[in-house]
Amino acid sequence: MPPRLLPAFKPDWLAASALTERLLFVDATMLMHLSRGLTFDPLRSAEVLDNALCALDEKTGYVSQMQAWVRGGGLHNGECPTLPTGRIVVDVTEAMNAERKIIHSAAILNMEKEAGIAPVLFLSMVSPALDIGMRVEVPLRAVLLGNPPLENTYTVYLHSLLTSEGKELVYYGITKRGWNLRFNEHTRFAIAQKSRRLFARTLRDLITARADELFGVQDGKPKLRGLITTIIATGLSHAEALDVEEAMVDKYSLAAKHPNGLNMIPGGVAGLRRAASFRRKK
Known part of the structure; x- marks a missing residue:
């Protein structure tokens, strides 16, 4: 039989709502909804993701452009804005350090060969039971502030x-x-x-x-x-x-x-x- 799986993160909707009020771009409740059942901590992930998006926006203004598009109706009003230089991939990784503490990090990749494709969020982790890589790919637009509720x-x-x-x-x-x-x-x-x-x-x-x-x-x-x-x-x-x-x-x-x-x-x-x-x- 396979090794026992670790328990999933228990959703805390009140904490997610409170965190969302402090973030500039990310809706933590959306991220929590889309990661339900995972061991991934959506609250910490939302913070790390928002910090990465703030840094990207300071350089390019691209995230503010996407945010305006989301608030304006998103896909109902046309295709998602993209960068001509490449596709934005934001990889938020959950890993365990040498002290067996869970850490989260974020990297922003510019995929030149995928220019014109809507940006995506990767939630990357390693299965603690099977020691294999796991990744969830979510449209970045889906976790930005301004979307209608997913319920x-x-x-x-x-x-x-x-x-x-x-x-x-x-x-x-x-x-x-x-x-x-x-x-x-x-x-x-x-x-x-x-x-x-x-x-x-x-x-x-x-x-x-x-x-x-x-x-x-x-x-x-x-x-x-x-x-x-x-x-x-x-x-x-x-x-x-x-x-x-x-x-x-x-x-x-x-x-x-x-x-x-x-x-x-x-x-x-x-x-x-x-x-x-x-x-x-x-």
Whole structure:
């Protein structure tokens, strides 16, 4: 069995609201919502992120430009502003130092080859149980002040499982409760309930093989080497989320069409119809 996972950070919405009032650019409540279920400390991360964005804005004025765009309606009023020199990637990393204290740091990267693409926030960490890299990719706009609340809206997410064979196995889904709460359910279904669904089964096999490797077992089986979760879109209505999921699954991850896809049925409304058909046949 895999090593025991550390408990997730317990959301403190009052503390997040109070912190948000002191920050210049970052909405800590948004960051807390989008990182629910992670061990990542969203309060400290929000502070570190805001400091990094303040430094970037002093040099370029770009974050203030994005903030004005968000407050003006965001995507409803056109595409997100970008820099002609490259795509801004803000990487907030959670790590443990030699004294076993958790530290957070931020780095701002300018990806020249990705100029014209909207900026993104990386939340980078190492799984304490499996000793593998993990990263959450969130549109930077989603954590800036001025967005409408995320409560009662939907998120479309992508899980990418990186394997020891160099493969990237992909799964798209939607949720209203927080993407990582749903991922934790997938993990429980995979490990404890031994679900036979393709995503859960694949996740179980990769995790178990990695855990065995940590215990010194060399069996030649594919092992989990990393996990990347990408927030494709957030703050959506149910209908909007279904449309996005259906398009993404069909284009990238439907197992019947794509060798590295882990979605067994179509996404969106088509998937709901397929699932209803399965239930009627039982």
